[in-house]
Amino acid sequence: AVDSFPLDFNEPETLNITRYEEGKAPEPILGAVVKQNGKQVSGEISVSPGTPLSMEIFLDNASAPVYGLQVSYMHVTDTGKQQETIIFNGCSVDPYLFDNFVTTDGDVLSAKFR
Structure with missing residues (x-):
């Protein structure tokens, strides 16, 4: 259940921001590996x-x-000269050939293929 605001709740029209904060996110580095029998090739x-x-x-x-x-x-x-799409709009075009990507921990995407 969602708690509602108290009846006397009043949000100010103007907020006085007294602090400035700046930060940078790390530059992402993408990795990909192919495995056969659980071993990286x-x-x-x-x-x-x-x-x-x-x-x-x-x-x-x-x-x-x-x-x-x-x-x-x-x-x-x-x-x-020859290429074939296997993932389109996030979905496998042929799940028998290439499964959809799944994750168990949110950090690694994995898919089985033949």
């Missing part, structure tokens, strides 16, 4: 179609408490 890998993989997207430790993450668009490519 690096560089180019060759896998058979249907091989289960996962992708994790995260922020550095300094900016993670300040910022949030959202994957609204993602495409994949095997050459500079």
Whole structure:
């Protein structure tokens, strides 16, 4: 239940601000890793179609408490000329091929894909 204001509550029309405060948020650094069988892969890998993989997207430790993450668009490519959209408006285009991103702690987004 929401508490209501007391009947004699009166908000002033003018507020006297006596303090000035300025701060800066850390510059966010985005990271992404691809894992196979729970182990990070690096560089180019060759896998058979249907091989289960996962992708994790995260922020550095300094900016993670300040910022949030959202994957609204993602495409994949095997050459500079051919590409395919796999995430559009935050949703997987083909959940069988690439799951929607989920989070358990709010700091790391993860998705399984084949």
